[in-house]
Amino acid sequence: MGALYLVSLLLGITCMLLLDHRFRLFFWRDAKAAAIVTAVGVIFLLAWDLAGIGLGIFLRGEGTIATGLLLAPELPIEEPVFLIFLVLCTMVLYTGARRLLDRIPATRSEKQRERENV
Amino acid sequence: MTYLWLALAFIAAAAIAGALFARHGVRRGEAGKHWKAVGLAFTALAVLTAVFDSVMIGMELFHYDASHILGVKIGLAPIEDFAYPLAGVVALPGLWMWLTGKREGSGSRSSSSTLKGLVPQALLASRPVSWINTAYPFAAAMLLTTREIDWVLVVGTFYFLIPYNLAMYGINDVFDYESDLKNPRKGGIEGALLQPHLHRPMLWLAAITNVPFLVVLAFAGGPALWMSLAVSAFAVVAYSVAGLRFKERPVLDSLTSSTHFVSPAVVGLALAGASVTPGLLILLAAFFLWGMAAHAFGAVQDIEPDRQAGIGSIATVIGARRTVRLAVGLWLVAGLAMLATPWPGPLAAIIAIPYIVNCAPYWNVTDTTAARTNVAWRRFIWLNYGSGFLVTLIFILQWSFTS
Numbered sequence: 001m002g003a004l005y006l007v008s009l010l011l012g013i014t015c016m017l018l019l020d021h022r023f024r025l026f027f028w029r030d031a032k033a034a035a036i037v038t039a040v041g042v043i044f045l046l047a048w049d050l051a052g053i054g055l056g057i058f059l060r061g062e063g064t065i066a067t068g069l070l071l072a073p074e075l076p077i078e079e080p081v082f083l084i085f086l087v088l089c090t091m092v093l094y095t096g097a098r099r100l101l102d103r104i105p106a107t108r109s110e111k112q113r114e115r116e117n118v
Numbered sequence: 119m120t121y122l123w124l125a126l127a128f129i130a131a132a133a134i135a136g137a138l139f140a141r142h143g144v145r146r147g148e149a150g151k152h153w154k155a156v157g158l159a160f161t162a163l164a165v166l167t168a169v170f171d172s173v174m175i176g177m178e179l180f181h182y183d184a185s186h187i188l189g190v191k192i193g194l195a196p197i198e199d200f201a202y203p204l205a206g207v208v209a210l211p212g213l214w215m216w217l218t219g220k221r222e223g224s225g226s227r228s229s230s231s232t233l234k235g236l237v238p239q240a241l242l243a244s245r246p247v248s249w250i251n252t253a254y255p256f257a258a259a260m261l262l263t264t265r266e267i268d269w270v271l272v273v274g275t276f277y278f279l280i281p282y283n284l285a286m287y288g289i290n291d292v293f294d295y296e297s298d299l300k301n302p303r304k305g306g307i308e309g310a311l312l313q314p315h316l317h318r319p320m321l322w323l324a325a326i327t328n329v330p331f332l333v334v335l336a337f338a339g340g341p342a343l344w345m346s347l348a349v350s351a352f353a354v355v356a357y358s359v360a361g362l363r364f365k366e367r368p369v370l371d372s373l374t375s376s377t378h379f380v381s382p383a384v385v386g387l388a389l390a391g392a393s394v395t396p397g398l399l400i401l402l403a404a405f406f407l408w409g410m411a412a413h414a415f416g417a418v419q420d421i422e423p424d425r426q427a428g429i430g431s432i433a434t435v436i437g438a439r440r441t442v443r444l445a446v447g448l449w450l451v452a453g454l455a456m457l458a459t460p461w462p463g464p465l466a467a468i469i470a471i472p473y474i475v476n477c478a479p480y481w482n483v484t485d486t487t488a489a490r491t492n493v494a495w496r497r498f499i500w501l502n503y504g505s506g507f508l509v510t511l512i513f514i515l516q517w518s519f520t521s
Contacts, residue, residue, distance in 0.1 A: 048124070067269070086202065
């Protein structure tokens with residue numbers, strides 16, 4: 001029974017939360033809204049997974065790095081953890097990108113102002 | 119082609135939702151910035167997907183029915199897999215902007231600051247010094263039956279160590295606020311006063327930290343396990359929640375409190391699929407009587423504050439003296455019952471003695487001097503650690519006998 005995949009996912013989630021904490025992006029900016037976004041995202045993607053499993057498209061592998069524990073046929077215990085990671089990663093990237101975009105025009109106009117003052 | 123149609127359906131749903139959220143949530147003039155950030159985030163996600171999806175498929179974590187996919191791949195990742203991050207990044211940032219924008223607009227921005235201190239408060243409220251009292255019965259019962267450490271044991275032990283206590287004491291402190299206010303004993307080692315604005319978040323925290331564990335554990339067993347988990351969770355809630363308030367119903371209060379400590383052991387046994395033997399039942403009964411005695415004696419010190427707050431308990435109803443005598447009697451019966459269990463069980467009968475010795479001096483206590491029993495109750499917390507030590511030694515002995 002391998003736990004490598006699950007542990008990697010949990011580490012990934014930890015790293016996302018560390019970024020979130022450091023830059024106050026998501027949970028550390030509005031915990032309630034972040035919790036809702038995460039729940040909605042995970043449920044939506046999980047529904048997608050189940051639809052894919054139902055249609056016979058997605059098949060679980062026999063990888064040795066997975067625990068092999070199943071929540072439902074073809075749905076390993078790692079899947080919801082992966083989806084949480086995906087949502088966190090998406091939101092950290094988006095909120096981070098917003099932060100960067102907010103900064104660019106500010107610095108540009110500051111520079112312009114400096115030039116005008118000279 | 120099936121996967122493509124499935125992906126397009128979900129992307130369409132996500133895109134419509136994303137557009138609606140963005141229209142209502144993103145302030146005018148910021149829409150450009152919003153979609154630019156979405157684009158940047160998707161670019162990064164696409165690169166990550168190409169790399170890690172390939173790795174995951176390479177590691178044989180999952181695969182696809184070849185007849186259902188287009189066959190176009192980036193690395194090992196089928197092109198349809200990029201639909202997941204695309205759908206997420208199109209819809210979720212819009213939802214986020216909508217939720218946070220609404221919050222900031224209505225001026226309740228302070229909600230995050232009022233939540234400050236919730237987690238430390240919750241941990242303090244959950245009596246960390248007593249965490250082991252619920253985790254130990256679970257872990258011991260399960261480990262002694264299965265004789266191996268698997269993920270269920272680890273998850274269950276963690277659950278009964280922290281989330282379970284968070285719920286038990288968190289719910290209790292929310293609904294006990296009134297009487298705790300009048301009780302100087304609360305706020306330190308024996309529990310914390312919980313500010314009213316944290317009451318609702320505390321109940322949410324209890325639910326969020328407990329329900330996933332209960333669901334995961336329920337997956338690991340059958341009806342016997344579901345029953346024991348249900349009884350355990352019900353006892354946690356029913357003890358203090360408004361409307362049920364089992365803690366204010368004499369006798370039922372001690373029964374429920376004891377269930378808090380015995381039910382983790384029963385859950386452990388159910389998870390391990392233990393066979394029901396007379397010895398096991400006697401052991402559980404003795405443990406249950408011990409728990410009832412502990413609760414009843416603990417209630418004696420609170421007679422005054424409880425009465426002032428109009429709260430009933432076994433002690434306020436039958437009085438301090440009779441409660442102490444009842445507790446001593448229950449410990450005695452628990453000790454004697456252990457003598458009837460298979461070897462080395464009878465050794466555990468000794469454990470009853472320190473409890474009886476600790477509480478016997480209050481044999482003639484009155485309702486007015488009841489608060490003094492707090493001295494014995496404080497010793498009691500540490501006495502439990504000593505008992506745990508002895509119980510562990512007996513378990514090790516039992517382990518070596520049966521291996």
